[in-house]
Amino acid sequence: MKLKRDDISDRVIQRLTKYLSILHDMKKYEEYINSSELSKIMNTTSAQIRRDLSTFGEFGIRGKGYDIENLISIIERILGIDRINKVILVGHGKVGEMLTSNTEVLGKSFNIVEVFDKSPSKVGKEIKDLNIKIKDIKDIDSDLGKINVDTAILSVIKEQAQIVTDILVKNHIKGILNFTTYKLETPDDVAVVDVNISANLQELNFWKDMLKNKGE
Amino acid sequence: MKLKRDDISDRVIQRLTKYLSILHDMKKYEEYINSSELSKIMNTTSAQIRRDLSTFGEFGIRGKGYDIENLISIIERILGIDRINKVILVGHGKVGEMLTSNTEVLGKSFNIVEVFDKSPSKVGKEIKDLNIKIKDIKDIDSDLGKINVDTAILSVIKEQAQIVTDILVKNHIKGILNFTTYKLETPDDVAVVDVNISANLQELNFWKDMLKNKGE
DNA sequence: TAGATTGTTAATCGATTAACAATC
DNA sequence: TAGATTGTTAATCGATTAACAATC
Numbered sequence: 001m002k003l004k005r006d007d008i009s010d011r012v013i014q015r016l017t018k019y020l021s022i023l024h025d026m027k028k029y030e031e032y033i034n035s036s037e038l039s040k041i042m043n044t045t046s047a048q049i050r051r052d053l054s055t056f057g058e059f060g061i062r063g064k065g066y067d068i069e070n071l072i073s074i075i076e077r078i079l080g081i082d083r084i085n086k087v088i089l090v091g092h093g094k095v096g097e098m099l100t101s102n103t104e105v106l107g108k109s110f111n112i113v114e115v116f117d118k119s120p121s122k123v124g125k126e127i128k129d130l131n132i133k134i135k136d137i138k139d140i141d142s143d144l145g146k147i148n149v150d151t152a153i154l155s156v157i158k159e160q161a162q163i164v165t166d167i168l169v170k171n172h173i174k175g176i177l178n179f180t181t182y183k184l185e186t187p188d189d190v191a192v193v194d195v196n197i198s199a200n201l202q203e204l205n206f207w208k209d210m211l212k213n214k215g216e
Numbered sequence: 217m218k219l220k221r222d223d224i225s226d227r228v229i230q231r232l233t234k235y236l237s238i239l240h241d242m243k244k245y246e247e248y249i250n251s252s253e254l255s256k257i258m259n260t261t262s263a264q265i266r267r268d269l270s271t272f273g274e275f276g277i278r279g280k281g282y283d284i285e286n287l288i289s290i291i292e293r294i295l296g297i298d299r300i301n302k303v304i305l306v307g308h309g310k311v312g313e314m315l316t317s318n319t320e321v322l323g324k325s326f327n328i329v330e331v332f333d334k335s336p337s338k339v340g341k342e343i344k345d346l347n348i349k350i351k352d353i354k355d356i357d358s359d360l361g362k363i364n365v366d367t368a369i370l371s372v373i374k375e376q377a378q379i380v381t382d383i384l385v386k387n388h389i390k391g392i393l394n395f396t397t398y399k400l401e402t403p404d405d406v407a408v409v410d411v412n413i414s415a416n417l418q419e420l421n422f423w424k425d426m427l428k429n430k431g432e
Numbered sequence: 433t434a435g436a437t438t439g440t441t442a443a444t445c446g447a448t449t450a451a452c453a454a455t456c
Numbered sequence: 457t458a459g460a461t462t463g464t465t466a467a468t469c470g471a472t473t474a475a476c477a478a479t480c
Binding site for chain 2: 002005008010013016017020021022041078079080081085087093094095097098099101105106107110150174176177181183188189190192193195196199200201203204205206207208209210211212213
């Protein structure tokens, strides 16, 4: 039986990425981990760990726990990061530069294969670490036909966000990591995840004040 | 009656930041907005909008809706961004550079007032846009006493994350925006919000594949 | 006053957790 | 086999929503 969109909550997927990170740390020290140990690190219950994983199959060994290496492979496969995923980057401002000069931030399974910008002063410039030249946003249309990419990172200015998104969607992009603060409109078969550092800071600020004003 | 930590879910606060962003866009065109209009933009119900806001008070006018300018002020006050919040930045790598060279990403109410790094090649260097010099992480102790800051942005390497956090906590930092992938351990009265771009991409990748494999 | 939309209650839905039979 | 921990069911908890009285 195949899993459908509604069988899975976004919270489960967010936790999966955290499990993965913890498992990568743990594998240096241990071969197995059980749901109780993992739940302590995650600040949750062992039941939640087991239930989350059981959404996707049976991966544990009763009486023993989970084989860490194995569980890493499984989660990587679930998230689709057991392979190299090609992505394009649209907008080479400060955020874009950070992403092209620091391959580490995206993680090892994501590779930027093209960078687009609309500024004439940037187009044609070489990005040394990636060995590619910045192309004109105008060329997205003709370019995306040649390479087989379905994921884009959007780091243009807010005013261009929807315009560029429409071009991306037209060119069969199915996933957009949105660094703009614009609420993108996309068809149902296009996934969008927003990254909003300012909003994260606002959240932090709220909780910080709340904790300060009453100690827990 | 004062609100306690448990009266408020993190989901409400996350939505508040989104309401704020939408309201800022809307204020150019309209004076009032009602819960039904806002819910359509937010892809939710009008009941959720009204309930979220009513957590903090009564801000609407029956029969009319919400005064946009007024609601912006209210939400900004709730989030504590109706004033300038001083923050320090620890770790001036690629992420740190992006944050100091692009004041826009943090939003207008957050100001970086000190930058620390442990690399001798960076310490002492001037950050032009901010008019401050990078200081040695070793000096956090003596320095934080002088300035009155309770928020830090952590963008050091993973291996240094907990060590630096312990120093920050000792120096009365109460909020940490964590760009490392390390799961920080902090006392109960210190708030932490994680920013993990790689995890966001993993999430996106999952949903993208899910939508692709079955159209909706 | 009539119409509209809020703020809030009660009902529903979904997510978390406790508990335990299954099984390594 | 005895001990431990999984996978899953049923109970609980919390968040969302429908519905409506209050009121602008």
